Amino acid sequence: LRAENRKLQRALQEESLRHEACEELINLAESTYHIKVRKNSDAK
Secondary structure (H helix, E strand, O other), rough: HHHHHHHHHHHHHHHHHHHHHHHHHHHHHHHHHHHOOOOHHHHH
């Protein structure tokens, strides 16, 4: 159970880092190319 917990903690940490990297890439693309990358959340 502890080994599985450690494995899941590592997976969560990796996913968190991946999310941070994606957010930074989006921010960089938006500032460099002056385009909106993120989806507009307003419903039509």
